Every structure is written in C-alpha cells, then in structure tokens.
Amino acid sequence: MNRILYLILLALITVSCSKSDDNDNNNQYIPNVTFDTGNLVNTNLPQYSQLKYANNHVVLNNNYGINGVVIYFAGGTNYSAFELSDPNHPLSECSTLSVEDVIATCNCDDGNSYDILSGNIQPGTTGQYALKRYYVEVLGDIIRVYNN
Template sequence: MLRSITTLICCFVLVTSCQKNDDGDNNNNFIPDINFDTFDSINTTLPQYNDLQFPGGSIVINGFGYNGIVIYNTGNTYYAFEITDPNHVPSGCSILNVEGTIATCNCEDGNSYSIAGGGVPFDGTTGQYSLKPYFVETNGNVIRVYSN
C-alpha cells in the first residue's frame, strides 16, 4: 500500500512539474496580439478574392491583424500571416511588401520571408522569428482567418 502511494506521488510530481515547450510559439515582443476574426467576409467566389481559388494564389487584406494579413493557397490548405516584420519594432518600414510568395520589409536590412514555406525567413534575414501565423478555417468557398 505504501509503495502504491509513493508511486502515485512520484507520478503526480513528474506530471505537474513538466513545463510546456514554447519553442514553436511565435510570440515576440515586437508584434502585439490583436484579436480579430474575418467571419464570413472572405468568399473566394467574389472577384476581389479570386486569386485564392488557385494553388499558389495569395492576397493581402488590410483591416485585420496589426498591419494586415496575407492569405496563401498551398493547393491543399491556406496559410495566413501578419504582414508586419516579426523581427522589427513596428514602424513604417516594417510593413511587408508581398510579391508572389515572398514578403519583404522596407527597412535597411531588407528581411524577407517565404509565405509558401510557412513564413520562415530566408537566409540573410536578421532576427529569430518567422512570420506571425494566424488560424485558418474553410467552409466551402468561405475562408475564415482569426487570432486567439
């Protein structure tokens, strides 16, 4: 009986002392968390969202996130990212320009990121962060992008 209680206590201590691994989190001090939800506003049958109907298509939408979001169609799913450079204090130059599958900031270092590659920085980009991702759900032709 004593052995069972000791084993139970040891298991409890081990389980409660484990910490969550935050290595995959993209939280940083540069981009504040902005709560938003596009709800049903992104319908790919509408002309302004037509590019999202095709693999490799992307679109930048202002008015959501901190400085706007980019949505990218991989062919199997959609990615959505903040268009603020995650490795700069937000400023006029840290808003990313999106051309094709590359997002580049206008600051002197010219950080650039692969939208198609999950927001990872290209070689030569200074800083430790990838693009800030947002959650994406699809329901037929409607895409919902939201933050926590």
C-alpha cells in the same frame, strides 16, 4: 507501485504540455491583436477567387492584424495566414511587409524576408523571429482568418 508510476507519468505529461509555440514567443515587436474576418473572404467573390487555385495569395488590408494579413493557398486544404509586420523590427512604416510571389519583404534597410507558406525566415534576414501565424478555418467557400 503501478499507481506511483502512473502518477509520475501523468505529472511529466502535464508539465511538458504547453500552450506556447514559436508564434507565441513573447516577441516585443508584434503585439497580440484580436480580430476575425468572419465570412468576408469568400472565394466566390472576384477579389478572393485566386484562393481557389494552388500557389496563390491574397493580402487583406490593415483592418485585420496590425499591418494586414496575407493568406496563402498551397493546394488541397493547406491555407496559411500571417501578419504583414516584420517580426524583427519595431512597428514603423518600413516594417510593413510587401508580398511578391511567396516572399514577404520589409522595406527597412536590411530587407528582411520571409516565406509566406511557412512563415520562416529567409537567408540574410536579421533577427530570430518567424512571421506571426494566424488561425485559418475553411468552411466551404469561406476562409475565416482570426486571432484570439
């Protein structure tokens, strides 16, 4: 009896585990691209030094991600990195996001906007998708951002 219960629980756990999350939700607008900044983002370099201080961000050009990547440092060990393409528009010139403070906004007529700390949709944004999150790894003064 215990063995049957164990097998049922194991099966339920296995079925309930999934690799997908909100950022891998088959968004037709954001293709999955592979990139790795490696040791490019070094906070000892002047262009990245603001990432040593909480509530600052850096934008990486479009050599990373699709239209670039924003890295935000919230303090402590809390870094986030997101794609700078509006996830609720087909890729176009206006779907590239501009960052001001903690809000990334598209240049299309609807002005969709997103929080760069969490990636969440801001009020008034049309569409269902949050920003595409990328992986962040901190190794001393190096901040590695990647997607595989």
